[in-house]
Amino acid sequence: MRGRVRSGVTAACLLLAVAGCGQAHPKPRPTPPAAAQRAPVLRGFVIVVDPGHGRDPRTGRYTGATGVNGVAEDANVLDIAVRLAHLLRADGATVVVTRGTYDPGPPPIRGLMARVRTAARVHANLFISIHQNDDPRGRPSTHGAATYYFTPASRALALDVQRALVAGTGLQDDGIHRRAFFVLLPWSRPSVLVEGGYLSNPQEARRISTARFHQEEAAALARGIVAYARSRPLRP
Numbered sequence: 001m002r003g004r005v006r007s008g009v010t011a012a013c014l015l016l017a018v019a020g021c022g023q024a025h026p027k028p029r030p031t032p033p034a035a036a037q038r039a040p041v042l043r044g045f046v047i048v049v050d051p052g053h054g055r056d057p058r059t060g061r062y063t064g065a066t067g068v069n070g071v072a073e074d075a076n077v078l079d080i081a082v083r084l085a086h087l088l089r090a091d092g093a094t095v096v097v098t099r100g101t102y103d104p105g106p107p108p109i110r111g112l113m114a115r116v117r118t119a120a121r122v123h124a125n126l127f128i129s130i131h132q133n134d135d136p137r138g139r140p141s142t143h144g145a146a147t148y149y150f151t152p153a154s155r156a157l158a159l160d161v162q163r164a165l166v167a168g169t170g171l172q173d174d175g176i177h178r179r180a181f182f183v184l185l186p187w188s189r190p191s192v193l194v195e196g197g198y199l200s201n202p203q204e205a206r207r208i209s210t211a212r213f214h215q216e217e218a219a220a221l222a223r224g225i226v227a228y229a230r231s232r233p234l235r236p
């Protein structure tokens with residue numbers, strides 16, 4: 001994709017040079033901004049952005065974490081997802097966010113199935129689920145960020161996303177891990193699940209509940225996805 005763009009720019013430069021040769025006083029031509037010369041790197045990608053959890057539309061039941069600061073995981077990750085969707089669209093992707101306030105089905109399993117069905121319906125070629133963590137033993141010192149994948153084809157995406165997430169947020173690098181989470185099963189598209197920080201850690205919970213952090217994480221995830229897309233342009 002990059003090669004095509006570069007050769008297109010070169011051809012345009014050559015044309016301009018030839019046109020200029022025949023004129024005694026060639027008019028100055030406005031130079032298009034660099035961004036206009038580049039094809040959007042995510043053009044052709046259909047990306048499903050999945051904010052984890054959400055409330056049961058009928059009962060209000062909720063399966064996500066609640067921070068020691070009282071902030072709920074589902075609200076934080078929805079804000080990150082909306083910001084990420086905006087950034088990915090700016091890079092040319094078609095983006096579908098799996099939910100608003102509510103879990104798309106009764107949690108847990110029907111809600112998860114609905115997310116996977118959404119990805120199938122829109123023929124997504126990339127899936128990212130966004131979560132925040134909770135130490136199972138309630139230890140307040142546990143902190144950091146990790147990315148999960150299951151299929152071998154998802155590993156490269158996990159690496160790019162985790163690298164960008166750690167670099168962009170400064171969260172401790174807890175690495176990538178292979179896990180059979182429902183949304184990561186072999187659904188025929190690279191899929192990752194991100195756990196960006198611990199709501200059970202008082203300092204981290206405070207930080208990862210701010211709009212500033214949400215924007216930092218969204219920008220980092222977008223960079224990770226762009227890095228992945230650049231190394232694997234879509235085949236026609």
Ligand SMILES: [Zn+2]
Binds near residue numbers: 073131132
């Ligand atoms: Zn979660």
